[in-house]
Amino acid sequence: MSTPDDAPGINIGTRRSALALRQTELVIGALRAAHPHATFHVRAMATMGDRDTTTPLPALGKGLWTTELEAQLAAREVDLIVHSLKDMPTALPAGCILGCVTAREDPRDVLVLNDKHAAEGRYKTLGDLPEGAVVGTSSVRRAAQLRRRYPGLVFKDVRGNIETRLRKCDEEGYDAIILAAAGLLRMGYGARIAQYLDSSTTGGGLLHAVGQGALGLEVREDDERMKSMLKALEDAPTMTACFAERSVMRTLEGGCSVPIGVETEWVEEDKKKKLRLRAVVVSLDGKQAVEGERTREVNSLDEAEAMGKELAVELSGMGAQQILDHINKGRESGAALKVGDA
Numbered sequence: 646m647s648t649p650d651d652a653p654g655i656n657i658g659t660r661r662s663a664l665a666l667r668q669t670e671l672v673i674g675a676l677r678a679a680h681p682h683a684t685f686h687v688r689a690m691a692t693m694g695d696r697d698t699t700t701p702l703p704a705l706g707k708g709l710w711t712t713e714l715e716a717q718l719a720a721r722e723v724d725l726i727v728h729s730l731k732d733m734p735t736a737l738p739a740g741c742i743l744g745c746v747t748a749r750e751d752p753r754d755v756l757v758l759n760d761k762h763a764a765e766g767r768y769k770t771l772g773d774l775p776e777g778a779v780v781g782t783s784s785v786r787r788a789a790q791l792r793r794r795y796p797g798l799v800f801k802d803v804r805g806n807i808e809t810r811l812r813k814c815d816e817e818g819y820d821a822i823i824l825a826a827a828g829l830l831r832m833g834y835g836a837r838i839a840q841y842l843d844s845s846t847t848g849g850g851l852l853h854a855v856g857q858g859a860l861g862l863e864v865r866e867d868d869e870r871m872k873s874m875l876k877a878l879e880d881a882p883t884m885t886a887c888f889a890e891r892s893v894m895r896t897l898e899g900g901c902s903v904p905i906g907v908e909t910e911w912v913e914e915d916k917k918k919k920l921r922l923r924a925v926v927v928s929l930d931g932k933q934a935v936e937g938e939r940t941r942e943v944n945s946l947d948e949a950e951a952m953g954k955e956l957a958v959e960l961s962g963m964g965a966q967q968i969l970d971h972i973n974k975g976r977e978s979g980a981a982l983k984v985g986d987a
């Protein structure tokens with residue numbers, strides 16, 4: 646009788662960036678440990694987001710990191726895609742599913758200082774930066790939340806993979822940039838982290854992107870062999886929390902380019918383990934914000950999705966929908982796509 650491990654080699658699709666390849670290596674390491682007789686082949690490719698390195702991210706729309714890979718999955722050219730979960734749209738093509746979410750790296754955003762500032766030691770946190778300081782980010786979520794808290798700072802687009810952004814930070818007139826901790830830590834750049842940012846940051850917090858720091862493994866819905874192989878890699882607390890986060894985004898029809906921030910945490914309350922979910926929707930100028938939070942027991946992915954949906958509906962009623970409608974209207978007329986040039 647043949648076991649799944651005797652079957653032909655498994656083709657794994659990934660983007661070609663150094664971070665994507667590193668993440669794929671981590672997944673293959675875990676797959677090998679769980680399935681020592683299987684063989685794995687990496688099929689790296691460029692997506693639209695990799696090829697177009699100048700258009701501001703929000704203008705490239707949904708699926709810019711995933712569409713080409715999913716076409717390969719559907720065509721059976723690959724059997725598994727390793728994604729940064731935050732780059733995965735909340736609606737997947739028919740026949741494709743999010744089969745597994747692995748243990749999360751630190752989900753927070755962080756401040757990275759220009760290397761001269763770091764060497765000088767005058768500034769340590771966002772709050773230390775002087776009026777007019779230039780902060781790089783191509784994320785409207787980051788810029789909108791930080792504009793609200795730090796109105797004196799100037800936000801400017803910065804595109805490229807992690808190495809490129811670090812270089813631009815040091816050489817192209819930025820005082821600092823904002824990045825995900827996860828990418829820096831996975832690539833060995835942890836020493837560049839000046840400050841971790843989250844809801845409790847003194848002087849003003851920042852809620853991270855949906856799914857940030859987690860890896861999403863996408864497979865064909867009918868591929869029972871891959872689905873069962875991935876069970877060994879699944880981290881249930883991360884997967885459940887991420888399903889709640891993705892449900893907030895899906896309900897608000899946000900996509901990756903709107904200013905929705907979230908934070909999830911497993912807490913103990915009345916001797917019960919509960920999921921705490923926070924979410925915020927901010928206008929692009931940072932002047933309006935709607936936020937909310939829920940804490941409850943969650944025992945399944947369906948319950949996690951229900952919790953996320955309920956919070957999103959509440960935020961919607963509190964004005965989040967107006968904020969998002971306004972942003973989408975601006976998009977149609979071609980405006981409001983950039984974080985800022987200045």
Ligand SMILES: NCc1[nH]cc(CCC(=O)O)c1CC(=O)O
Pocket residue numbers: 729730731732823824825826827828856857858859
């Ligand atoms: N497309 C950007 C992207 N996608 C995933 C990560 C970092 C890793 C993660 O958040 O899981 C990054 C870089 C960043 O935002 O700094």
